Amino acid sequence: MYIVTGGAGFIGSAMVWKLNEMGITDIVVVDNLASTEKWKNLVNRTYAEYLHRDAFLDLVLHDEVPWEVEAVIHMGACSSTTERDADFLMDNNLRYTKAMCEFALGQGARFINASSAATYGDGSLGFDDSVQTMLRLKPLNMYGYSKQLFDLWAHREGRLDQIASLKFFNVYGPNEYHKGNMMSVVCKAFSQIGETGVMKLFRSYHPDYADGGQMRDFVYVKDCVDAMWWLLRNPDANGLFNVGTGTAREWNHLARAVFAAMEREPVIEYMDMPEELRGKYQYFTQAPMRRLADAGCPVRFRSLEDGARDYVQNYLAQVDPYL
16 A cells, blocks of 8 residues: 555645556545645545545554555645744644654655755755755745754654655646645746736846846656656665756746747736745755766656646646646
């Protein structure tokens, strides 16, 4: 049995899609559907069981999990970078992750964890996915800090060389529609351009970057789950791994890629960035991908233009936009 926590969420449901594509349906989806629209991410998928995250944690803590577990793919977390409840993040993103890690290793199962590029903070220490860099990082928000704390714990307890903890960069793609303000700009751009014909981006407040010239490593969710599938099949590849394209692109490039995928001429306008974001804004992120490549991962991450085209034309523009 494969356990996918956060299995109704963005990357988690994409991983269920990938498992289905590989012929695997013995899957337990663990999540907290509540009154959200995440359930729609599961409609096209095949899996054996759904459990609320608290119910599954209770089974784990009481040693009552009834399945022989092949892998725990832990994508479950609060992913909001603006979440202010630090105690909630400590419980949901740190303590829960520790419990999942110990459970998986105790079962002799593969454990793959969602860390985050938010752990890199302002980027002044670079984006190297080595332990040496990880030990020095200072995230800019509590979300990033909660992810950093698990990686630090895993290193300190000798778990990091037994698991794969993945630092996802700016992921976009199908099944993110429930995320509200945390949806990718590709998804927001499609709606905005469709409604107004214009794409609005933040002005720059850094002398080295023009308006819309701020840069991110945008990575397509299908490539992320291809990498995760490879890691599932190669349990000796362990430690911290960046998951990105390895190439930083401007927000202007992203906007033009969406316009092109929609077969429209680009019209870009710039707006003020909210005051509360200006001191926490990352002007540049780029994932060095050497460690994953050196481990033998053969996944070729597609360009922003190719990813945006697939997302827009085969999902966002369709009646059923779900994987």
